[in-house]
Amino acid sequence: MPGLFRWSTFSRLLCLAITFSSAVLLYSSPGHAALTINGTRIIYDSHKRSVSVIISNPSKRPFAVQTWINTELDDTTTAVPFMPTPALFRLNAGKEQYVQINQWPHTLPNDRESVFYFNVQEIPQSKSSNTGVLNIAMRTRIKFFYRPTSIKNPADTHLKHLQWAVKKMDGHYYLEAHNPSPYFISFASLELRFNGQKESPTNPAMAAPFSRQLYRLSAFKPTADALVTFSSINDYGGVSPPLTAAITSAD
Structure with a gap:
């Protein structure tokens, strides 16, 4: 073995x-x-x-x-x-x-x-x-x-399909990334902006294919205009251009 x-x-x-x-x-x-x-x-x-x-x-x-x-x-x-x-x-x-x-x-x-x-x-x-x-x-x-060869499109083309939400569990807020793609997504940067403030999870874990990944927040307060800005690491170790997305829901 x-x-x-x-x-x-x-x-x-x-x-x-x-x-x-x-x-x-x-x-x-x-x-x-x-x-x-x-x-x-x-x-x-x-x-x-x-x-x-x-x-x-x-x-x-x-x-x-x-x-x-x-x-x-x-x-x-x-x-x-x-x-x-x-x-x-x-x-x-x-x-x-x-x-x-x-x-x-x-x-x-x-x-x-x-x-x-x-x-x-x-x-x-x-x-x-x-x-x-x-x-x-x-x-x-x-x-x-x-x-697998069945995966056709480059990984970075799927970044725009990430879905973001904020969840409250056990008294703590979490940023949730829903990855509907077949790729692992490694974040080079991840920042949540809300009510004039910013928060970046430390060493954010990869978002696995077809799954949801949670990132614990410490300073977040619910706000309707919350945005997340992120970039990923590509196959060659480079960093993708940053993307900004709205938070689709907040509990």
Whole structure:
């Protein structure tokens, strides 16, 4: 099983890192890691046999590198139908490595996107003279979208079809985004304007296909002229032009 394979290689990688030093595993954004990935997200179109990712090491030291794909739960046991190859390798200073991602037989929905996460973990190579030195194992995690061929129109053409409302539940107001499209929508910005005030949810979660996503508000007061302004992240990591929409309802 893929999950069992990942746990086994992960254990061996940790053993390599702590032979002469202690290892600490930390999650990192791409900007804080030593290794770089040639993109901020991966799109796997279903008709393709595989997709490739380039991992580069612009630093002056070698790393042991592990790659794997998992779900939003970020566990090592849930099996996923994608396998990166190589899953474990050494990357010398100034070099790069192509990682090929292949799909296994699966029953993912064919009317909407599915989302997973591509992980790159870097562990500095230890030297025998570094006894007692703390080596930090950094991990970069980016979104991996599986896109069926039945989805024809570009994702950004569906932004204008988002429907917005404000709901009150358990004494708190929430901004609700209804996404009627087959795409995941990642917000680069999201701002609610009402009665001369503004409020922006912190790190707004993606709006999943054919679903409703809630964003908790703290300062909102019901008003008839409330507007929401938003932009999204496209397939290439760029940001779409901002759109403004009215709140269709407020409870």
